[in-house]
Amino acid sequence: MMQSRVTRTGRGEANLGSNRAVGILTIRDLGDVTTAAMGCRMSEIPDARKMFLEVPPYAEFTVGPGQFVDVLKVQFFLGTLDAHCLECGKEGVFASASPPLRDANTPRTKGSAPAITVEDLRDPFRQAQWPYSFSRNTNPINPLNLNQMEPWALEDRTFDVVFSCTRDSTHRLTFFFRMRDRTFSKVGQTPSLADLQATDMAKYRKVLGDDRHREFTKAVGLHAHGVGIGAFVYLRRLFEWLIETAHALAVKDAGWDEGAYQRARMDEKILLLKGRLPAFMVENRSVYSILSFGIHELAEGQCLKYFEPVKTGIELILDEEIERRARVEKEERIRKALAAVKGELGGRK
Numbered sequence: 001m002m003q004s005r006v007t008r009t010g011r012g013e014a015n016l017g018s019n020r021a022v023g024i025l026t027i028r029d030l031g032d033v034t035t036a037a038m039g040c041r042m043s044e045i046p047d048a049r050k051m052f053l054e055v056p057p058y059a060e061f062t063v064g065p066g067q068f069v070d071v072l073k074v075q076f077f078l079g080t081l082d083a084h085c086l087e088c089g090k091e092g093v094f095a096s097a098s099p100p101l102r103d104a105n106t107p108r109t110k111g112s113a114p115a116i117t118v119e120d121l122r123d124p125f126r127q128a129q130w131p132y133s134f135s136r137n138t139n140p141i142n143p144l145n146l147n148q149m150e151p152w153a154l155e156d157r158t159f160d161v162v163f164s165c166t167r168d169s170t171h172r173l174t175f176f177f178r179m180r181d182r183t184f185s186k187v188g189q190t191p192s193l194a195d196l197q198a199t200d201m202a203k204y205r206k207v208l209g210d211d212r213h214r215e216f217t218k219a220v221g222l223h224a225h226g227v228g229i230g231a232f233v234y235l236r237r238l239f240e241w242l243i244e245t246a247h248a249l250a251v252k253d254a255g256w257d258e259g260a261y262q263r264a265r266m267d268e269k270i271l272l273l274k275g276r277l278p279a280f281m282v283e284n285r286s287v288y289s290i291l292s293f294g295i296h297e298l299a300e301g302q303c304l305k306y307f308e309p310v311k312t313g314i315e316l317i318l319d320e321e322i323e324r325r326a327r328v329e330k331e332e333r334i335r336k337a338l339a340a341v342k343g344e345l346g347g348r349k
C-alpha cells in the first residue's frame with residue numbers, strides 16, 4: 001500500500017512550506033492538486049467526474065462520516081462526461097447508461113419513474129427506488145430516503161458505472177469500483193485512463209518529436225496507473241529540457257547573469273526566464289521548486305500530487321509553441337499570396 005509521506009529532511013521541509021502555496025493558486029487550469037495526490041490514502045472523495053476521468057486506479061479513499069453520499073454520487077451519477085471517444089476518433093459526450101435511482105415521489109403514469117439525483121435526495125421528504133441487483137443476495141426494501149441508503153452504500157461490494165457515446169450508444173466507457181471496509185477505490189476502467197489521456201497528447205508530437213513525445217506519453221501512462229516517482233522522473237526530464245531551450249535563448253540577452261542562473265533553484269530559474277515562459281508558470285513558480293529535489297528525496301505521494309501542475313506547465317509551453325508555429329505558417333502563406341498579387345499588379349502596368 002502506498003502511503004502519503006512528508007519528507008522530514010531540512011531542505012524538504014523548507015520546500016514543503018512553500019508547497020502550501022498550492023492552496024492559494026487561483027488558476028483553474030491547475031486542476032485540483034489535492035485530488036491529483038493519488039496513490040496515497042485520501043480522506044476526501046473527489047467529485048464523480050474526477051473519479052471517472054482523472055483518478056488513477058487503486059487510489060484509496062477512506063469513507064468518513066456522511067461521505068457515503070459521495071460514493072452514491074459516483075454510483076448514480078446522472079451527468080455527462082466529456083471525453084475522447086476512441087471509436088469515433090474524436091472528442092465526444094458520454095451519457096450515463098447505468099440503472100439510476102428513480103424518484104419514488106413522482107406518481108408514475110407509464111413506464112419507469114424519472115431518474116433522481118443524489119443531490120435532490122438531500123431533501124428529507126424525497127425517496128427513491130434503489131435499482132434491483134441480480135448480483136446480490138439481498139436488496140434494499142424500496143423506497144429509501146438518503147439516510148436509509150447509507151448501509152447499502154457502505155456495504156462491501158464492487159459495482160460498475162457505464163456511459164455511452166451520444167453519437168453511437170455502442171461506444172462505451174466502463175468504470176469499476178470497490179467498497180471494502182469503508183475504503184472506496186476505482187479498481188479498473190475501459191478504455192484505460194492512459195488511453196483516454198494519450199489521445200489528448202497527440203497534438204504535441206510535432207513540437208516534441210517522436211522520442212520526447214514517447215517519454216511524455218510514458219509519464220502520463222505511468223501516472224494513470226498510480227506510479228508516482230517513475231512518472232515524475234519522465235516528466236521532469238521533459239520539463240528541464242523545455243526550460244533549457246528557453247535558457248539557451250536567454251543567454252544571448254544583454255545583461256544575462258549566467259552565474260546567478262546556474263546557482264538558482266528551479267523556481268528561481270523560472271523567474272529569471274520570465275519573458276520566455278508562460279505567465280502562468282511564473283506566477284505559480286513555487287510549485288516547481290519540487291523539481292529541485294533529488295530523486296531520493298521524492299516521496300511517491302508527493303510525485304503524484306505534483307504531477308498535474310508540472311504537466312500543465314509543460315502543456316502551456318507546448319501550446320504557446322504550437323500557436324507560434326501556426327502564426328509563422330500563416331504569415332508565410334500571406335507573404336506568398338501578397339507577392340503573387342504584387343506580381344500581377346506589376347504585369348498590368
Ligand SMILES: [Zn+2]
Nearest residue numbers: 085088165171
Ligand atoms: Zn463514439
